[in-house]
Amino acid sequence: MESHEAFTDVLTDADFSKYEAEVYLSVLELTDASAADIAEISTVPRSRVYDVLRDLETQGYLETYEADSLRARITDPSTVADELYEKSRRFAETAADIENMWEQPPLRQHNVRVFQNHTRTIDEARERLHDADTIVHLAVSPDELEQLQDTLATLRDRDVIVRIALHEGYREIDDPAELDIQYSAVASEVRFCSSVLPFLAMIDGDLTVFGVQSRHGNEYGMVIDDHIHSSILHWYFQIQLWEPWNTIYSSEETDETTYTSIREFIRDIESIRKTNEQVVVRVEGIETFSGEPVKITGTVDDIVYTDSGIADDQPFSQLFIQAAIVVSDDEDEYTIGGYGAILEDIRAVRITIRSIE
Structure with a gap:
């Protein structure tokens, strides 16, 4: 007792x-x-x-x-x-x-909000886009782009990178150049997809706004404030909405070669690395631990990628899942990842080739 x-x-x-x-x-x-x-x-x-x-x-x-x-x-x-x-x-x-x-991850990494109409989805995207700091990926129809153009113009004025996968929506477009859109005011680069795609806005590597609208009235949208899901959707954007399609507009802001996709960068310098030439790059990005912006200039010491094992006739950009580079300057060595990087020291926003020696 x-x-x-x-x-x-x-x-x-x-x-x-x-x-x-x-x-x-x-x-x-x-x-x-x-x-x-x-x-x-x-x-x-x-x-x-x-x-x-x-x-x-x-x-x-x-x-x-x-x-x-x-x-x-x-x-x-x-x-x-x-x-x-x-x-x-x-x-x-x-x-x-x-x-x-x-035992669960923090709720702030797994926040999903769902909407029942497309208008609300576009409104949410416009509001979230205002807070973009570094890079935005969009999949939009001409009508959706028109609704967002003022916001996108503001982002371009702030030097935010804006990559747009423009699709037909529910109208046939023979020549996207005939559309009444001033691409230079709203985008860094635009590619045209002759298909109908869901609405997609990916902002700064963590947040995604996704929306579906059909001719039969079935529509919904969601805001996904989740690193993992946003990374998966970025993979979908890069492989399905970006790589296969032709560029209809690209800004030429400098004479140097600048990349906003680490996979595209690796694809272009892989042959150079094999000839033992030295590549010097400037990396602008975000420290993955602190979330603070960072800029470094150094030599590419190594390229790290994991072969996905798919068919040999696929584009090189699809032949690897993990993609990172190792860059060293006079003080330290850094691992550089792309959109959605977690394990690397820096998530790259821009990689600019300074010299090849």
Whole structure:
């Protein structure tokens, strides 16, 4: 049997006051007790015993009666016992929930919001695009692009990279050059896909707005604030919406060769690396640990990619899943990853070839 003190501690944990716990346990031990008896074996002042007994009776834990003096007895201990069992069950469930929540990734990495109409999806995309800092990938129809053009123009003024996969939507377009769109004002590069695609806006490597709209009225959209899902959608964008299609506009902002896709960079310099020529690059990106912007200039020491094992006649950019480079400057060596990088030191936004020696 637990000590009187241990019983008191449990009851106080179960929302009894200290005096209530002591009086209840005194009556439980004595079976039938007067106020004087209770005061004698507890630390509760006799003047307070009467009030505490009435409070316990009001709560249904015991009953009082008059016999020369006020006395108390417990007719059914199950009232308290059942409450303790219920609290114990809730404590055990909460303890299990705490352990489960601790094992899960932070909620901020897995935030998905769903909408039931396409207008809301575009509105959400416009709002999220305002906060873009480095790079945006878009898959849009001409109508969707028109709704976002003012926001995109603002991003270009801030030197945010904007890559647009433009598709036909639900109209036939023979020549995308005939569209009334000033590409130079809204995009760094535009490629045209002769197909109908879902709406897609990927922002700064972590956040994605995705939307579906069909001719039959079936439409929905979602905002995905999740690193892993955004990386998977970027792979879909790069392989299905970007690589196979022709460029209809590309800004020529400098004379140097600048890449916004590490896979495209690897594809172009892989043959150079095999001839032992030295490639010097400037990397602008984000430190994956701190989230702070960073710029380094150094030599490409190594290229790391994992062969995916698909057919030999596929484009080189599809022949690897992991893609990273190792760059060293005068102070240190850095691993550089692309969109969605987690393990590397830096997630590259721009890679510019400075020299080949």
